[in-house]
Amino acid sequence: MSLQKPENDLLLRAARGERTERTPVWLMRQAGRILPEYRAVRASLSGFKELVETPEKAAEVTIQPVDLLGVDAAIIFSDILVIPEAMGLPYEMVEKRGPLFRDTVRDERDFDRIRTAKAEDLGYVYEAIRLTLDGLGGRVPLIGFAGAPFTILCYMTEGSGSKTFSTARKFIVQRPDLAHRLMDMITESTIVYLRAQIDAGAHLVQVFDSWAGILSPADYRTFCIPYLKRICDALNGTVPVTLFSKGAHYSYADLAALNCHTVGVDWNTPPEAARQAVGPNRTLQGNLDPAALYGNGKEIVKATTDMLRAFGGHRHIANLGHGVYPDTSPEHVKIFIDTVKSFRHE
Numbered sequence: 001m002s003l004q005k006p007e008n009d010l011l012l013r014a015a016r017g018e019r020t021e022r023t024p025v026w027l028m029r030q031a032g033r034i035l036p037e038y039r040a041v042r043a044s045l046s047g048f049k050e051l052v053e054t055p056e057k058a059a060e061v062t063i064q065p066v067d068l069l070g071v072d073a074a075i076i077f078s079d080i081l082v083i084p085e086a087m088g089l090p091y092e093m094v095e096k097r098g099p100l101f102r103d104t105v106r107d108e109r110d111f112d113r114i115r116t117a118k119a120e121d122l123g124y125v126y127e128a129i130r131l132t133l134d135g136l137g138g139r140v141p142l143i144g145f146a147g148a149p150f151t152i153l154c155y156m157t158e159g160s161g162s163k164t165f166s167t168a169r170k171f172i173v174q175r176p177d178l179a180h181r182l183m184d185m186i187t188e189s190t191i192v193y194l195r196a197q198i199d200a201g202a203h204l205v206q207v208f209d210s211w212a213g214i215l216s217p218a219d220y221r222t223f224c225i226p227y228l229k230r231i232c233d234a235l236n237g238t239v240p241v242t243l244f245s246k247g248a249h250y251s252y253a254d255l256a257a258l259n260c261h262t263v264g265v266d267w268n269t270p271p272e273a274a275r276q277a278v279g280p281n282r283t284l285q286g287n288l289d290p291a292a293l294y295g296n297g298k299e300i301v302k303a304t305t306d307m308l309r310a311f312g313g314h315r316h317i318a319n320l321g322h323g324v325y326p327d328t329s330p331e332h333v334k335i336f337i338d339t340v341k342s343f344r345h346e
């Protein structure tokens, strides 16, 4: 586990519910295509996967937003899809189309080709974490992450991205037994993986349930909450845990009842409603509409300030309500970050 306490520990203090002089800020997907410097590193390699699997390069692009944008945290450059790969389903990242799996899990026989991942399957991620910590020199905390079991199940059954993930939903309705069996294997793999990221030095971990919003509240309770609970319980006492369930505002109260520190808020949920759902003892993270960064400087300052006021200053980590869009100007991202950093609540 990380012994190194970062100089700027605003993120960690806000996650633990301590008072901070100002609100910490970082962006989901900050290590990525918005930065020409990222695109240059990626263009020097065969593609996205080589970047993920080359620790020196992954560390370099992880640190870029800290140097270039001035965020209060780094997030390790990787992808949630490394878990299905470690379980036996390799993926490709197809240019302009997104992830593609050769094999999927849709019936009993498909379980023959998968297994629970072992920590050592993902050694390149821990190496990237160690190199990033060296490069950061203790400036800001480093966030580790994984996909939530349900979102990983979506990709393992569907085999690619999808607007509706109807194969995943059909699987859950028609074969709930197999869905639970798969969720169980993903959950065990994720626990081992997040623990190893923490052992390598990650200061906080975030679990991304990006497709939570396609489930009914009842299915979310059955297929997501128990597995997220197992992850939170397994990590309890290590580092702060953030749960981000996009599109599932109805789940915030259930998430807040788990052993987590922070609940991520998407931009469709009013901050006041999120606070009411989670109560006073959890930190909220979010939730500027990523499209607000397409506005002009004045509009970005206003939208950001309105958001900061709505969250009320205490137990808040500023972020967007989802990942930053790839065609966002880094200058506009900088306006968002600088607005948060100079804002003081009365």
Ligand code: CP3
Pocket: 027, 028, 029, 030, 031, 032, 033, 042, 048, 075, 076, 077, 078, 079, 080, 081, 093, 097, 098, 099, 145, 161, 208, 210, 323
């Ligand atoms: O946040 C960060 O800066 C760290 C890096 C990070 C990536 N993916 C890099 C990436 C993180 C945290 C992720 C998480 C991730 N990956 C999620 C959950 C978060 C979310 O946005 O909902 C999901 C659903 C994925 C799966 C994934 N990876 C898809 C569907 C795609 C293709 C669509 C897209 O955004 O291009 C990816 C590719 C990917 N992962 C890229 C990056 C920077 C773009 C690939 C490239 O550089 O060409």
